Amino acid sequence: MKAWLSQPLIRFLFIGALLFAVDAVRNPVRPIEDATIDVGPAQIDWMVGNWTAQFGRTPSKAELQTIIDTWIVDEMRYREALALKLDRDDEIVRRRLVQKHEFLFSPETVIKEPDEAALRTHFDANRDKFKSNWAVSFCHIYFEIGSDRQRAFQLAKSASERLAHRAADDGLVRTLGDEFPHNNCYKNETENNIRRDFGDHFTQALNQIEIANWVGPVESGLGFHIVWISGRNQPEQLEFDVARPNVRADWMDQQQSAALNVQLGRLRARYRPTVNEAAIMDALKRGDELGRKHAPDVERNRGED
Amino acid sequence: MTGFVSRSALAMIISVSLLGVQQASAAGSDEQTRAFFGDLHLHTAYSFDAFTFKTTATPDDAYKFAKGAPLRHPAGGIYQLKHPIDFLAVTDHSEFMGVLRAMADPDSPLSKLDIAKRVNDPDVGVSVSAFYDIVKARREGNAEILGDPKNWQGEITNAWAKMIETANKHYEPGKFTTFIGYEYTSAPDGKNLHRNVIFRGNTAPKPYTSVDSPNPEDLWSFIEAQRTKGISALVIPHNSNVSDGAMFGVNDFNGKPITADYARRRAFHEPLVEITQVKGQSETHPILSPNDEFANFEILEGYLASSKKITKFEGGYVRDALRTGLMIYENEGVNPYKFGLIGSSDSHTGIIPIEESSYSGKVGILDGTPENRLDCKFCSGSDYRKFGSAGLAGVWAKENTRESIFDALARRETFATTGPRMQVRLFAGFNLDGIKPGAKGWIDAAYRRGVPMGGQLSAGPADTRPTFLVWAIKDNDSGNLDRIQIVKVWVKGGQSFEKIFDVALSGNRKVDPKTGKAPAVGNTVDVANASYKNTIGATSLSAAWVDPEFDPRLNAAYYARVLEIPTPRWSTYDAMRLHRSVPDGMQVTIQERAYTSPIWYDIPPLP
Numbered sequence: 001m002k003a004w005l006s007q008p009l010i011r012f013l014f015i016g017a018l019l020f021a022v023d024a025v026r027n028p029v030r031p032i033e034d035a036t037i038d039v040g041p042a043q044i045d046w047m048v049g050n051w052t053a054q055f056g057r058t059p060s061k062a063e064l065q066t067i068i069d070t071w072i073v074d075e076m077r078y079r080e081a082l083a084l085k086l087d088r089d090d091e092i093v094r095r096r097l098v099q100k101h102e103f104l105f106s107p108e109t110v111i112k113e114p115d116e117a118a119l120r121t122h123f124d125a126n127r128d129k130f131k132s133n134w135a136v137s138f139c140h141i142y143f144e145i146g147s148d149r150q151r152a153f154q155l156a157k158s159a160s161e162r163l164a165h166r167a168a169d170d171g172l173v174r175t176l177g178d179e180f181p182h183n184n185c186y187k188n189e190t191e192n193n194i195r196r197d198f199g200d201h202f203t204q205a206l207n208q209i210e211i212a213n214w215v216g217p218v219e220s221g222l223g224f225h226i227v228w229i230s231g232r233n234q235p236e237q238l239e240f241d242v243a244r245p246n247v248r249a250d251w252m253d254q255q256q257s258a259a260l261n262v263q264l265g266r267l268r269a270r271y272r273p274t275v276n277e278a279a280i281m282d283a284l285k286r287g288d289e290l291g292r293k294h295a296p297d298v299e300r301n302r303g304e305d
Numbered sequence: 306m307t308g309f310v311s312r313s314a315l316a317m318i319i320s321v322s323l324l325g326v327q328q329a330s331a332a333g334s335d336e337q338t339r340a341f342f343g344d345l346h347l348h349t350a351y352s353f354d355a356f357t358f359k360t361t362a363t364p365d366d367a368y369k370f371a372k373g374a375p376l377r378h379p380a381g382g383i384y385q386l387k388h389p390i391d392f393l394a395v396t397d398h399s400e401f402m403g404v405l406r407a408m409a410d411p412d413s414p415l416s417k418l419d420i421a422k423r424v425n426d427p428d429v430g431v432s433v434s435a436f437y438d439i440v441k442a443r444r445e446g447n448a449e450i451l452g453d454p455k456n457w458q459g460e461i462t463n464a465w466a467k468m469i470e471t472a473n474k475h476y477e478p479g480k481f482t483t484f485i486g487y488e489y490t491s492a493p494d495g496k497n498l499h500r501n502v503i504f505r506g507n508t509a510p511k512p513y514t515s516v517d518s519p520n521p522e523d524l525w526s527f528i529e530a531q532r533t534k535g536i537s538a539l540v541i542p543h544n545s546n547v548s549d550g551a552m553f554g555v556n557d558f559n560g561k562p563i564t565a566d567y568a569r570r571r572a573f574h575e576p577l578v579e580i581t582q583v584k585g586q587s588e589t590h591p592i593l594s595p596n597d598e599f600a601n602f603e604i605l606e607g608y609l610a611s612s613k614k615i616t617k618f619e620g621g622y623v624r625d626a627l628r629t630g631l632m633i634y635e636n637e638g639v640n641p642y643k644f645g646l647i648g649s650s651d652s653h654t655g656i657i658p659i660e661e662s663s664y665s666g667k668v669g670i671l672d673g674t675p676e677n678r679l680d681c682k683f684c685s686g687s688d689y690r691k692f693g694s695a696g697l698a699g700v701w702a703k704e705n706t707r708e709s710i711f712d713a714l715a716r717r718e719t720f721a722t723t724g725p726r727m728q729v730r731l732f733a734g735f736n737l738d739g740i741k742p743g744a745k746g747w748i749d750a751a752y753r754r755g756v757p758m759g760g761q762l763s764a765g766p767a768d769t770r771p772t773f774l775v776w777a778i779k780d781n782d783s784g785n786l787d788r789i790q791i792v793k794v795w796v797k798g799g800q801s802f803e804k805i806f807d808v809a810l811s812g813n814r815k816v817d818p819k820t821g822k823a824p825a826v827g828n829t830v831d832v833a834n835a836s837y838k839n840t841i842g843a844t845s846l847s848a849a850w851v852d853p854e855f856d857p858r859l860n861a862a863y864y865a866r867v868l869e870i871p872t873p874r875w876s877t878y879d880a881m882r883l884h885r886s887v888p889d890g891m892q893v894t895i896q897e898r899a900y901t902s903p904i905w906y907d908i909p910p911l912p
Contacts, residue, residue: 049452050419056449092427099361099425103410133480147840181743181778181845192480192705193339195388196726199781221781222844245478252474 032083037075039068047071105263114251122251123240129250130243131235136194136206139168139185141177143217143224156217156224163214168228177226188233198222207232337748338701338718338757340728341710343392344371344657345486345698346501346543346579346649351397351464352488355653356405357436358669359429362655364395364468368475368483376656378665380673384656387782388726390697391705393657394486395468396501399512400443402487403464404457405436414456429670429683437610443516465511473507478706489524489540491515493558495608496551497544500524501579501649505537505711520558522567525574539714543579543651545626546587547609550617553626553642555633563633568641577714580623580721580900581648581696583658583667584609584687588866588900589624597805598822599868602895603693603723610686627903628794628801631860635796638910645717645759645902646864648696648724657695659724661895662835664694664875675879679888690891694875697722699899701730701757717759722899725783731758731865732774733904735765742776742847758864759902764909770855771906775808776847777867777899784869785842787811787826787896791850795861805866808850811843828871830894835873835881837894842870857908864903868896 047067051059059067087093114122123130143156159176166172182197195203202220209215209229216226240247348355349367359379362370370376373389397403407413408421415421423435442450451457465487472483485504489512492498498521502512513527521540528538545552557567580587585605594600606615619625623646630642650657651667658665666672672689676682681690699720702713713719720729730748734755740747751774756762762771779786789809795802807816807823816823829838852863871894880887887893 046417096425096427099409100411104412144844145839149840179743181776181847184745192391196340196342196391197778197781200388221783222779245476249474249477 032079037072039072043071044068114248119244119247119251120240122254123243123247126247126250127237130238130246132233132238133190133192134207134235135188135190135233136229137185137187137189137231138206138227138229140180140218140225140227141173141216142180142184142222143226144178145223152224153217156226160214160216160226163226166214168212168214168230178223181222188231198225338703338713340726341391341482341700341702341705342697342722342726343390343394343482343700343710344650344695345392345394345484345503345541345647346396346488346582346651347371347393347655347657348397348488348651348653349395349655350406351395351403351468352653353398353401353405353439354436355397355669356409357424357429357432358653358671359432360654360669364397364471364655365475367395367655368393368471370655371657372475372481378654378656378673379669380666380677382665382673384658384663384665386657387660389481390657392482392484392698392700392710394484394501394503395472396486396488396503397464397468398490399461399487399502399514400490400516401439401451401457402461402512403467404451404460405439406464407457407460413460415452415460418450418452420450433671433683448516462511469508476507476707478704480705482705482707482710484707484711485509487512489513489515489521491519491521491524492609493519493551495611495613496549497547497609498551498558499543500575501541501543502528503539503541503711503714505707506535507707509536509538522558522570525570528574537711539576539711540574541577541579541647542575543582543649544584544587544609545578545621545623546585546590546605547607547615548621549608549615550620552621553623553629554620555629563637563641565637565639568633568637568639571641572639572643576644576717577647577719577902578623578626578644579649579651579696579698580646581693581723582651583692583695584651585691585693586696586723587621587623589622590618593618593622593625594803599866599896599898602898603691605687605691607687607691612686623900624792624794624803627862627864628796628803631794631796631862632799632801634860634907634910635799640905640907643905645714645719646721646900647698647700647714647719648721648900649698650695652695658875659695659697661694661724661873661875661897662878664878667692667695675882679876679879679883679885690876690888693895694724696724697726699726699728717902718757719759720899720901723895723897725780725869725897725899727777727780727783727786727867727869727897727899729777729789729865729867729899729901730775731901731904732756733760733762733771733863735762735769735771737772737774737849740774740849742774742849743845747774747776756904758904760904762904762906764857770851770853773808773850773852773863773865773904774848775850775865775901776845777809777865778845779843779869784837784872784897785811785839785844786846787842787868787870788823789846789848790866790868791852791863792866793852793854793861793863795856795859797856797859804854806850808865809846809848811841811846811870826870828894830871830873830877832873832877832887832893833881835878837870837872839870860908861906862903863906865899865901867899869898871896 048058143152145152163172191203199221202218205218211229211232214226214228217224218227347367349362349364350356350360351364361379362376366376371390371393373386375383375385377383404415405424407415408424410416420435423431426432439450442448469485472485476483487502489500489502500521510531513524542552555563557563586603589597589600590604591600626642630640634640652658653668656665666678671683672678678689681688699722700710700713701718702709732751732755736754740750765771773791775789777786777789788807791806791808793804810823811826814823827841829840874892874895876891877887877893
């Protein structure tokens with residue numbers, strides 16, 4: 001056994017057979033439905049055009065022959081690759097095809113200007129959307145945090161206790177708190193403006209705490225506040241003429257999303273996706289564990305990871 | 306407040322050169338101005354470069370993002386602003402606007418071009434190389450690579466119509482303001498002369514491009530011609546820091562010394578400069594301002610998309626330009642560099658990366674992940690580690706409307722921030738005694754008796770010195786304030802000078818009279834966790850400052866600079882996410898800042 005295996009010829013035949021077998025497995029010969037590769041006039045014109053654009057002259061016959069040969073080799077590889085389903089699970093190919101599909105089928109056309117009747121109808125059907133801004137009138141006493149947050153909080157808290165059930169203009173008010181760099185009283189202020197000066201938390205609190213009483217401490221990004229709300233205007237229905245620009249914008253948006261939803265609806269009707277819920281929970285849990293370990297105090301937005 | 310000299314000077318300019326009416330009505334005192342924050346420089350997939358960075362976001366996506374909606378980043382991840390901004394102009398490049406994006410549209414003849422294959426190549430390296438080839442072809446005046454001009458020019462027309470429509474659709478007066486705009490992308494010999502064009506109204510002509518002419522004077526002429534049709538626009542240069550000294554020189558585009566006529570046209574059309582954005586700050590450079598201990602901040606020293614280094618800093622920075630402007634004013638009687646300041650993003654993803662903690666880069670996939678940024682995976686031209694997170698434009702206006710904000714921009718009542726929404730007011734006058742910034746009623750009094758940022762002081766009574774009222778309050782969600790400084794530039798004996806005064810310091814710090822410097826505020830940054838504490842600094846600072854060195858015979862300009870306490874730079878957050886240490890050569894902490902528009906003290910030229 002050992003002896004004949006050491007024969008060069010036998011060894012050569014054996015290795016050859018092995019390579020042949022591997023190749024047969026790797027490259028099975030498949031029947032091809034359509035083996036013709038037709039390089040027609042349109043294809044040739046396109047090749048000549050590209051060559052001309054790049055080199056400023058038409059290609060010679062030999063050059064053109066090379067371009068065509070290269071193209072044919074590419075086409076053969078392309079078809080083989082498709083037959084082998086090499087396009088599957090390739091994120092790059094997937095993204096490109098998704099993009100093509102979006103361009104061809106998504107309703108990203110310029111939407112026509114709505115006429116007066118369309119706007120009126122839209123306004124009547126969506127009155128809830130076209131309301132005046134939420135607005136609030138309030139005064140506040142400010143406690144700067146400085147270097148001792150706990151101390152500032154305690155000062156604000158004791159001020160709040162002392163002020164409980166006193167009037168808005170009680171004499172005590174003037175003696176409490178630190179000078180506030182914006183204003184101490186605001187009249188009919190909108191949500192956006194309050195948010196810009198006081199931040200989210202304070203703005204939300206203003207929409208919830210009781211009216212006509214000193215309440216606090218409420219925290220903002222600037223410090224602690226004791227707040228007296230004198231009035232809160234809930235959003236009110238706008239007249240059509242006032243709301244017109246918003247009605248128009250909303251109408252346009254609705255047209256666009258309606259068209260998109262029609263398309264997505266057709267797609268959804270053709271497929272039945274299933275999602276592994278357990279895997280979702282697992283992934284979230286792992287993320288939470290990592291997040292708890294690594295998220296810094298000041299991080300807010302979701303980053304890459 | 307009404308009737309200060311700059312507006313009457315402006316009126317004179319208008320009547321002399323028949324430029325039409327630049328909207329510059331002043332903010333009166335009947336209702337207070339407020340700070341609105343926005344971005345006047347943002348790109349989407351309509352920009353020919355952005356599309357090859359794999360950005361797919363459209364102007365529609367960008368406006369929605371600015372209003373608070375989430376948006377997908379081309380490199381993965383979904384981003385959302387914690388607080389919506391108040392106004393936005395999507396300013397896609399006017400050159401080949403929408404053309405590369407159309408190459409991905411199988412219905413467009415542009416998709417059949419050879420270059421389209423490379424533009425759509427999934428490998429960002431290949432698609433960006435196709436972009437560079439188009440830039441090169443454009444520079445050589447050869448657009449054959451884009452096939453039949455009818456096709457790509459038609460696509461620009463389509464894209465522009467869509468830009469206008471989208472800006473108008475998202476405009477919500479009183480709540481969110483949009484501006485129609487574009488970027489004019491001139492960079493002769495690679496020297497950046499880029500400018501954004503921002504329109505006041507709801508329509509605008511098809512954009513002017515650097516293919517039409519690389520000379521910004523021709524852009525001004527184009528805009529002047531539109532003025533007769535009632536279309537007002539502002540031109541805002543940016544990234545003078547990478548112009549290699551070409552943006553604010555003493556010569557015009559053709560190398561001839563700046564004349565009074567040039568200076569008048571420039572000051573009229575370009576009342577603002579974008580001083581800070583992702584591609585670094587353009588306030589000053591340590592070489593120009595060796596005594597400014599805060600000058601070494603987000604410095605970018607390379608040509609755009611190139612490894613070529615900047616060698617000439619004069620003419621490339623705002624503070625230097627303010628000095629040059631005063632010199633030209635003394636010689637020619639007109640100051641070409643009388644501009645206010647804004648910040649913006651220049652992001653090319655539709656996402657506005659203003660926060661260090663959620664920085665997502667500028668150029669799509671190229672710098673879209675922490676690895677790509679820190680490892681400089683695609684740094685074939687620009688070094689993306691040197692990019693900073695985006696700036697914002699601050700505007701003092703009465704209402705969040707196109708008219709109100711545009712007019713505040715035109716009268717330079719603006720300030721720039723490096724991202725945080727800190728608010729800063731600055732007034733100057735010879736009769737501001739007794740007004741205490743921050744005290745009740747001070748703003749009305751200051752408007753009545755002084756001029757706000759962007760304004761101009763006329764000569765005061767004999768033997769008086771101007772007072773500067775400055776006030777700043779921190780961003781609710783950002784670091785406390787370290788200090789307010791007044792930066793003064795002036796001209797004496799044909800030479801220009803600059804000096805920085807610390808006018809308000811947090812805590813009990815004092816300026817050392819020997820060194821003229823104040824002690825540092827300290828640093829609370831925990832590098833490993835990329836976090837900081839607001840246990841140092843102040844929530845607000847203010848000062849009433851009288852220039853101790855004022856000389857009524859010398860032309861001068863003053864602006865305020867507000868510094869935050871040190872906080873982690875974006876790269877420090879990236880390093881934390883990747884569990885690495887911050888790479889050498891990158892600043893671990895930065896001091897975010899705001900710059901106000903200057904106030905000028907000009908001596909009227911002799912008749």
